[in-house]
Amino acid sequence: MKLITHNMLTSKCLKGVVTGYPLAISATNIKVTEVDFNPDFIVRIIPKIDWEVFWKAADSIGHSDGLPQTVESKLHDNNDFLKKVHRVLLEVEIDEGHLTCPESGRQFPITKGIPNMLLTEAENKFAMLLKSANDLYHEVFAPMPRQI
Amino acid sequence: MDTPYQNHIDKDEFNYVYEPAEDSFLLIDALEKEIDFLRKKNPLLCLEVGSGSGVVITAFAMAFPHCLCFCTDINHRACLMSQSTASHNKVFLECVNMNLVTCFVDKKFDVLIFNPPYVETESNDCLSNGIVASWAGGIKGREITDKLLDMVPKILTDDGIFYLLLIKENIPEEVKEIMLQKGFQANLVLERKVKNEHQIVIKFYR
């Protein structure tokens, strides 16, 4: 998992979790794989990422060196800056570790670079149960005239 | 569009992961037909849901080197295979083991691609995450597709495009109607009759 992906992942699929963002990263193995550098792409992607989340994530895995905490547009002409962003966003990879939901503490494992965001059978059943209860309420109880 | 190199895959893995078939190639051909339109759009981020072996998204990534590609699959072995197909073809691909797009934040993707499990079966409330999930579509073969349709408006950027493969049994007219309610126009991109299946690829846009 690259940090660009981390920047877009939430655990809001969990019942009761509201934003589930950002997920905390625990890395036991980090790799760096080379990716072609395309400065135009980096310039276009910067406004689409949550910079604060990106910076904190980079910092939490020890890769924030030389990365400014806030981004200014004048940096867009600075090739060293763009290369740095490129490296941390697209080349640094969490190969093994886990992500933690900021609200529930639920952990999602990352193995061979692939985060597993699937719910367990019990979590799925619970979600379905809640949905049935909710549907039942809306279909049966909510339309009933209120008794005083 | 070039067909990605796939000889690295151990054939036995196709007991667990959907093997590229006519539907996969129809989708690739449909994207190829869209190439000029998509080049003009210059998409930044593209997502394939249910990438299986990864042939479709890898072909896309090869044709659009300036677009970053992502994929999800509910089947863990499919995720591994997609990842290795991308790396054997030397393209960037980020893969997440996920149910549809349920763990992505809103409005990031410019292109969304889905070749769903479309075969009519009994209702499948309880999702499988093995090979059965690659074809079992539940009622009308649409249960998984319909769940994704509800998420499309939020997952796409405002001018994002969604490519969906369906068969006639899925009642494409109904799908178009559902998407129209959500503010999406539909165009038929490509269709093909294979054996006794009539497959079509539809493009949705706002």
Ligand SMILES: C[S@@+](CC[C@H](N)C(=O)[O-])C[C@H]1O[C@@H](n2cnc3c(N)ncnc32)[C@H](O)[C@@H]1O
């Ligand atoms: C018809 S196969 C297509 C595979 C590949 N895209 C292709 O065209 O060859 C459908 C894929 O969707 C995946 N899938 C099914 N249900 C899913 C879900 N709820 N979330 C994510 N992927 C799912 C299956 O595991 C399978 O890989």
